[in-house]
Amino acid sequence: MSVATATMPRGRTLRPQLSSDDMVKRGLMLVISLYLIVALALPLYVLLSKSLSTYQFDLNIFEIQRSDETGTNFSPARTVADLNAEVNAITPDQLNTSSDGRLHVTGLFQDFSFRSPVKYRIRATTDNASFLVGSELKRGKDWVELDSNTFRRVVLRPVSTIGLDNFVSYFSTPALAKSIGNSLLMGVISTVLVIGIAFGLGYALNRSRMPFKSVFRLIVTIPILVPSLLPGIALVYLFGNQGLLKNWMMGYSIYGPIGIVIGSVFFTLPHALLIISTALSVADARHYEAAASLRASKWRTFWTVTVPGARYGIISAAFVVFTMVITDFGLPKVIGGQYNMLAVDIYKQVIGQQNFEMGAVVSVLLLVPAVVAFFVDRAIQKKQVALLSARSVPYDPKPNPGFDWGCFAYCSLIAAFILVMIGVCQLAATVKFWPYDLTLSMRNFRFDLMDGGGWGAYHNSIKMALLTAFFGTVIVFTGAYMVEKSDGFRIGRSMFQFLAMLPMAVPGMVLGLAYIFFFNNPANPLNTIYGTMTILVVCTVTHFYTVSHLTALTALKQMDREFEPVAASLKQPFHKLFFRVTVPVCLPAILDIAIYLFVNAMTTVSAVVFLYSTQTQLASVAVLNMDDAGDIAPAAAMGMMIFYTNVFARLVHGVISRFLLVRTQTWRKR
Amino acid sequence: MRHVTVSEAATPVRSAPDMQGAHPAAADYLAIDNIWKSFGDFLALKGVSLSIKDGEFVCFLGPSGCGKTTLLRAIAGLDLQTLGTIQQAGRDISTLPPSKRDYGIVFQSYALFPNLTIEKNIAFGLENANRPKAEIKARVAELLELVGLSSQAKKYPAQLSGGQQQRIALARAMAVSPGLLLLDEPLSALDAKVRVHLRHEIKELQRKLGVTTIMVTHDQEEALSMADRIVVMNHGVIEQIGTPTEVYRHPKTLFVADFIGETNQFPAKVTDTGRVALGGTDLVCAPHDIAPGSEVTAVIRPVDVIPHSLDGTEQIGTPENLIDVTVDQMEFLGSFWRCRLASPRFGENILVADFSLNAVRRLGIETGGQMRAELPQGRMLVFAKAG
């Protein structure tokens, strides 16, 4: 038989007829793709194009005629540039402006008076030129005749050009460009410190027989449950101008790099530990036995076996930490002082100076390292997974009192650091006036007396977190199911995967600003959600989409691939399988996604800080605003409210998970 | 020396009942016509055609990666073939989605729903809006009875052994009384003892229900013992379709001969008289149509070699292809002796032969001894050299 040479006859390849299930699945995937496009891709696109748009007044494209006192005899038409050449009423640096730029023209006529009977005619000479009369937009080459009083209300509008001008002006402003170096420096220093500390912790937790491991594990997760503003506030109380331990600073100020680094260590530590601990816990005991049989010294074993085994975890954790530090906004806002960081610059440009284009430029700059870190991390994750799936024997450490107690001391030190930071906030929140009057008082919790939204902000946060947890979990899990458990439609599925991974690379500040550009545009029909709870929920779900999506995928990948074919062969619709089998089996993962979204919705500041309105103030933003207004103790109190709420949510999650585990262990055991 | 061993021992072939007899003049239930399947540049199926009769038990047999699962999945509509048509019960199902086809399927993993009890697993396909609860219950009970697991109804899959899970998967697939049963390596995850036992059970069940069945396997013993017809596949093409005895006795290609049962293979040449020349000896062989002078491979199975003593007292009739040999090595394999026989006529090659304990005792065969080996002409197969 001429097997080797067989070639397929030419002909139309078959296309499958789709079942109604296939249609529904594709429809759902499409809906969720659309969600991600609207909530992520389009805003980012608008942000990018904003960063490339510059606005200038072009004085050559407007012409003005002026009448005499009778209001009937008009002088010949002259361009505004021409008129300005004589009087220099408009300076060259006035010509560079923003998308909102408006330029009055009465200054061109030195004897202008709004009471004068003199009339003016004005027109544009190109199609892209426009000007406002009051609030009425005028375009086109027809003359518009106005009396003096109305002419007073004429403003020219700038024309936009696409180019790198914004970036050029960014880099030629030293005060701004310096932030890049600052952010990178803080990122590198914090990363090195955190990875060192986390590796030590991970090593102690996985490789020693020290007591109280689970207590330490619990303490180290605390920073996840508070906004990143809180370590800043704690540092202010400890080392700030009236700080308890101010003289520990030996004359240096906590406001600036020192504060940023210490705070960053605090809030990134749990994330680094989680990744490194996973890498260390999968280490293969066989390598250690081999090393022992070769009589390798402890130190050599550490460098030749332990570190290489965990290298992917270490690299991955480093990228995660680095990205978190440079994109975080809350901490440098509170403790950064005059030390500018990129994320804070975005806030200052947008909220402080209303310079949206420059905000967009900084956002794009912030996006670069985050995207690079994202791709490196993805590449490494793949290798790590390959390492994980190899069959290995778990390493079981042997007791070694000296080493174990060393580990215990080390972990105690780290735990103390975390507990002190939280404890300080707790104290500051519940005493009258730290550190002068330490009598217990609840007055810092009377949020309604402060700016920032009061208790309403707290209730909004709870509502937002619940909505985010609910809708986020539904959207994420459904999307992950459709992409993982449907056949064909390759292009659609890989596009969806890409969209789902993208949020990880987008810093919160960037997302928030992109939302302003996209949703706060009157031309956008979705404009109606601007300033509502909906946009906060949409933003938060999108912001934390990737990790949730990966959690769902991991759970779904563990489900037998043949469930769907079996159900189809039994003529049962996929939704029956989905609700009767997939969801119950994946329930632990679903609950994990929900709690993850809830906790992050409670603590997030960066994206929502641009998006809340007076009706939708949030607790985490209230912490920021109260701190900004100098109400530090109430800010700490609100931060602690977030902490209590998250602890409570975690407890509820833990109880439900435990209950489920007990109830389902008959069929879970393998 | 070239001797190919496929499995532990040559299996005595139990001839399966001839299905043409059991279902006289049954029409083709499944007609597969010129199926091609490509994965990018790789062709997993290259023009596969076959038809299966109503009630037949067919095995797709071939080495791993030859395209058996791909063909089964095409029939199930799980992985659409690139080209070609499939008809089931006179209906063109080539491009239908799985839910519009009529089959039950059992995967290698069984794919039992872990969070549903055995009962609920079996009832999964029965639960339709208009079917009364009592009827479902009765049908589930009936199926549990059928697979002999009535006492396990309330248990979860994880609480059952592999063999029991396998039977539950079978019961679930059969619950909706499909016209076609598809089994993809249903026994390969089980240990040897259970496997042999379940072979009979599945075959028994299939006979009882009369459902047309396709089973994919790479285990020749499984295929030989269960199938009415075997479809031997290799590299995406069908090498041969036939009853177990046909593919064993009359393999159409060297691949089939080699894959099913064991073979001795000798390079040889066809003589002018149509015999084969093997190391200076002309041997008579089964009829063939290969041109004189062609390079061929002569094949005989170890079990087909007949032992004779040197003085020829054992001769009955007029044996042909008698060769004087030296017993080079003997290996006791329980129910027979495996002997490696050398002769100057084979050159470097060794003839492997399986002799019964009886024959060894009777003829006094021993290592280093001399004897005669008969290569019966009907069992001497000749295949043209590939390429």
Ligand SMILES: Nc1ncnc2c1ncn2[C@@H]1O[C@H](COP(=O)(O)OP(=O)(O)O)[C@@H](O)[C@H]1O
């Ligand atoms: N989805 C796929 N993509 C690419 N190649 C595949 C795919 N599925 C199967 N193949 C290839 O097709 C060939 C036949 O596979 P399969 O039908 O599973 O073999 P088997 O006979 O062992 O069941 C193998 O070489 C396999 O690697």
Ligand SMILES: [Mg+2]
């Ligand atoms: Mg297979």
